[in-house]
Structure formats: structure tokens, C-alpha cells
Amino acid sequence: MLIGALCIPLFLAAFFVYEKITAVPSTAPSAAAPVDGAVAPETALAPAAKPADTPPADTPPPVLKKTPAKPNAPKPAANLPRPETVSVITPAAKLPEERPAPKPRRDIVYVIDDAGNNLRELEPFLRFPGPLTIAVLPGLPNSARAARMVREAGKELFLHQPMEAVGGADPGPGAIYKGMSADEVRAVLEQNVREIGPVAGMNNHQGSLITEDEEIMRVVLEFCRDNKLYFLDSRTSAKTVAPKISRELGITIAARNIFLDNEHNADAIISNIELGLNMAREKNSAVMIGHAWSPELAGIISSGYAGLNDQGYNFLTVSDIMRGKTAP
Numbered sequence: 001m002l003i004g005a006l007c008i009p010l011f012l013a014a015f016f017v018y019e020k021i022t023a024v025p026s027t028a029p030s031a032a033a034p035v036d037g038a039v040a041p042e043t044a045l046a047p048a049a050k051p052a053d054t055p056p057a058d059t060p061p062p063v064l065k066k067t068p069a070k071p072n073a074p075k076p077a078a079n080l081p082r083p084e085t086v087s088v089i090t091p092a093a094k095l096p097e098e099r100p101a102p103k104p105r106r107d108i109v110y111v112i113d114d115a116g117n118n119l120r121e122l123e124p125f126l127r128f129p130g131p132l133t134i135a136v137l138p139g140l141p142n143s144a145r146a147a148r149m150v151r152e153a154g155k156e157l158f159l160h161q162p163m164e165a166v167g168g169a170d171p172g173p174g175a176i177y178k179g180m181s182a183d184e185v186r187a188v189l190e191q192n193v194r195e196i197g198p199v200a201g202m203n204n205h206q207g208s209l210i211t212e213d214e215e216i217m218r219v220v221l222e223f224c225r226d227n228k229l230y231f232l233d234s235r236t237s238a239k240t241v242a243p244k245i246s247r248e249l250g251i252t253i254a255a256r257n258i259f260l261d262n263e264h265n266a267d268a269i270i271s272n273i274e275l276g277l278n279m280a281r282e283k284n285s286a287v288m289i290g291h292a293w294s295p296e297l298a299g300i301i302s303s304g305y306a307g308l309n310d311q312g313y314n315f316l317t318v319s320d321i322m323r324g325k326t327a328p
Helices: 002-022 119-126 143-152 182-196 214-226 242-249 266-283 297-303 305-310 318-322
Strands: 107-115 133-136 156-163 201-206 230-233 285-291 314-316
Touching (some): 107 119, 119 133, 119 143, 133 201, 156 318, 201 318, 214 242, 230 318, 266 297, 285 318, 297 305, 305 314
Parallel strands (some): 107 133, 107 314
16 A cells, blocks of 8 residues: 555656646747758858747748759850850861972973984984974975974974084085175075974074174074074084073073984983983983984983883973973
């Protein structure tokens, strides 16, 4: 009974404490707390509210609304530069490609003199596969026909003008002699061009005496200038005045560099061609003169044509180099 009397008061005390605890009201959520544990974007945490500002217990707490995230809309472009001036990242500028160094000029001009004597000797030169200048002598039985054959073959035609030589060797028909007047020289030239022409120019046959004569060479070069003919100085004399007179007249002339067949054998011809090739490498061009009567010359220059082309040599005519033409 004693134990029962003690238990009743203890039970009542525990019941009383339980009622007090359950009677305490629940605390309202803070206004700064996010709903459902979410954090509002770009919102700083607010300081704790003061007790005086706390709403009464019977006032429902304010509900925080989620602000929907705005799409990444472009900002106003008022302060942006115009589209064409917007700086963008571009690939590195491509460096200009290095241009290959220009190939050196190696111009070769073959001139075949003394055509007109023998048509059979001329024919192999007409079959030469590249450009060729052929100079035809005037006043011979085959002169006019040889000139026609040269033109029909597509080769360049020159008048091979005979001129008196030192020592008195016969230059052949249609020659210019020392002591002729200017009118006589012009008449000879007109007759020869009429027979052989149309021609692109002329060069001297023999002429070591005449090319040293300033008065006659002035008439010859004035005739070429007035008739738009090129002049090639065969340089049969080291004392030629043709360069001097041409400068005084303000015209340009060409000049022979190599004779190919002064010695009448194949080895000498080949050696002379090699001299001309060396000159073309060193001075950009070489004018080499051979003769239609040379029996091996046509075969030698024809057989070497393709190989020299492959090596970068350019075959031109006299008028080509006078016009400053280069190989295509």
C-alpha cells in the first residue's frame, strides 16, 4: 500500500509536466528562409529579424515566391560597337608565300648565213624544230626561191647584205663598196630588199671594210630605221663602227657573239656551241652564226635542241631579242 501511495503523486507530477510541454506554440518559419530548401538566385541573406517585427502567431508566414530564371536574353546593344567593328578572334594571318626566284634567262639565237646558193643545203635548216633566223644572199639564181622557202617554213628571214671586205675578197652580187655615195648605197639596199623581202632585218656578209666606214654605216642604219628593219652586226671587224653610229641615231642593233663553223668539223662546231651556251648563262643571251653550206651544222643543232630546251635554254630569233622578248 505504501508503494502505491508513493506512485500516485509521481504519476500526477509527470502528467503535469507533459501538459506544459505540449502547450508551447510552434515557431513560425523565418521570412529569410528559402521555401523547400531552395536558394533564390542572386539574393543575399537578410539579417535576422528583430523581435518587435515578428508577426503575431496567428498571422500566416509570408510565402516566398520563386523568381523564374530569365533566359539569357542579349543585353541591349546600344553601347556595343557596330557589327562590322566588333573585334573577333580570327586565324593568324597567312604569311605570303615566297615566290620562286625568277629563272635566269638563257636565250640562244642561231643565225644561218649564206642561204641562196644551194637549196638542197638549205632544206635541213628549214626542218629545225625551233625558232631560227636565216639570212639569204641577194642576186643569186636561187635567192628569191630560198627566201620564199624560209618564209613558208615559218623561219625568220633576213637579207644577208654583201659588203666589201678588207683584202679585196669578192662579196658577191648586190654588194656595197667603199666610195659609193649615199644614194648609191640606198639604191643597192632597196633593190636587195625588193628581191628578198619582205624581211625582218639584215646583217652584213663579209664587210670588214664597210663596217669600219662611218659615212656608209650611217646610211645603212638610217635605211634600217626608216624601213623598220633590224640590223645584226656580224662583227667581221673588231673596228666596227655600227654600235657608235646606232647610238648616235638612237636605235638598237644586235651583234654576233660566236661563229660556229670557222673550222669545218663537228668537234669544232660543238665546242663553239658550248662557248655560246656559257655566254648565255653568264650574259643571258648569245647570238651564234653558222652557214648553210656547213654539212654537219644542221644535224648538230637539231639533235641538241630538245636537250637544251630541257636544260632551260630558250631558242629565239634576232627580232625576238631586239624586242626584248623572253621565252614563254
